[in-house]
Amino acid sequence: MRLAAPETVTFTQSGFCPGCGHGLAVRLIAEVMEEMGLSEKLLAVVDVACGSLNIDSWRFDTIMAAHGRPIATAVGVKKVRPGNLVMAYIGDGAAYSIGMAETMHTALRNDNVVALVINNSLYGMTGGQCAPTSLPGQITTSTPKGKDPKKAGMPFRVEEAFTGFDIAYLARASMADAKGMIQAKKYVRKAFEKHRNGEGFCLVELLSPCPTNLNMTPVKSVRRIKDEMIPYFPLGEFKDKKREE
Amino acid sequence: MGNKKEEKVYTNPARCKGCGYCINTCPQEAIQVSDHVNAKGYNTVVVDDSKCVVCGMCYRVCPDYVFEIK
Numbered sequence: 001m002r003l004a005a006p007e008t009v010t011f012t013q014s015g016f017c018p019g020c021g022h023g024l025a026v027r028l029i030a031e032v033m034e035e036m037g038l039s040e041k042l043l044a045v046v047d048v049a050c051g052s053l054n055i056d057s058w059r060f061d062t063i064m065a066a067h068g069r070p071i072a073t074a075v076g077v078k079k080v081r082p083g084n085l086v087m088a089y090i091g092d093g094a095a096y097s098i099g100m101a102e103t104m105h106t107a108l109r110n111d112n113v114v115a116l117v118i119n120n121s122l123y124g125m126t127g128g129q130c131a132p133t134s135l136p137g138q139i140t141t142s143t144p145k146g147k148d149p150k151k152a153g154m155p156f157r158v159e160e161a162f163t164g165f166d167i168a169y170l171a172r173a174s175m176a177d178a179k180g181m182i183q184a185k186k187y188v189r190k191a192f193e194k195h196r197n198g199e200g201f202c203l204v205e206l207l208s209p210c211p212t213n214l215n216m217t218p219v220k221s222v223r224r225i226k227d228e229m230i231p232y233f234p235l236g237e238f239k240d241k242k243r244e245e
Numbered sequence: 246m247g248n249k250k251e252e253k254v255y256t257n258p259a260r261c262k263g264c265g266y267c268i269n270t271c272p273q274e275a276i277q278v279s280d281h282v283n284a285k286g287y288n289t290v291v292v293d294d295s296k297c298v299v300c301g302m303c304y305r306v307c308p309d310y311v312f313e314i315k
Contacts, residue, residue, distance in 0.1 A: 001252065003301050005310035016308065018287065019264035023308030178270055178305040211264075218264035 019218025021208025068098025128213030168200035
């Protein structure tokens with residue numbers, strides 16, 4: 001067994017905080033691209049957020065979209081570069097709040113792009129504000145007394161909203177431990193294979209730690225995913241179009 | 246997998262940010278924080294080869310690609 005992160009992500013060091021989940025998600029993408037032999041074919045679209053730090057630390061051709069709109073930009077990129085793989089790499093705030101209209105309409109049209117959503121249950125780069133995915137009672141910089149579901153609503157579960165659309169793939173995995181990483185890689189690979197086959201919109205949500213904004217140690221932040229996030233955000237594949245047919 | 250004679254875990258301390266995911270995950274408790282501080286100012290980790298069974302769990306959970314198994 002030889003295990004080494006691909007050169008597409010190891011050629012330099014990233015600027016992420018210690019324990020940040022972006023490093024894990026990026027490695028999954030790089031590994032999948034290397035296994036599929038398509039590292040040079042991937043066009044990534046990133047958001048104005050922590051994920052944009054990848055521009056300097058991965059070798060994929062990258063476009064930075066307007067805040068919250070990487071999925072819409074990715075749809076455009078795919079239309080002009082149909083021979084390439086196109087991925088929107090975004091956070092939960094961009095996918096489910098700022099860019100919800102774009103996410104919804106991409107799902108409605110079943111456009112052939114991959115959306116990788118990094119769900120850390122808050123807005124990371126802006127300083128840890130309450131997001132649609134923040135858990136009830138979660139203390140954030142904009143909910144210092146804890147998120148009140150009566151005022152802000154319950155956290156957004158993507159499978160409840162999107163399984164009704166005619167999309168190709170919808171799955172959620174956790175990046176809290178090695179088992180979760182193996183499952184996450186399987187889902188990411190499946191999404192890219194479906195995308196390559198032109199099956200339509202593939203969304204994979206990855207539950208990610210954000211120790212800095214949760215004011216926790218990295219190890220505590222992954223325990224929080226297992227103890228608090230996974231009970232509310234179930235893992236698994238929610239939509240797999242080809243299998244259903 | 247687990248061929249102890251041929252395979253080994255190598256670390257790249259310069260990449261380490263000291264998050265501790267590997268220490269938390271290692272089933273053999275073979276990884277510890279060392280006294281070595283890298284250029285970024287983080288205490289790096291060290292693998293005890295006598296305990297390590299080369300399962301690869303540290304590689305899978307490391308967000309900074311410190312580990313390499315070969």
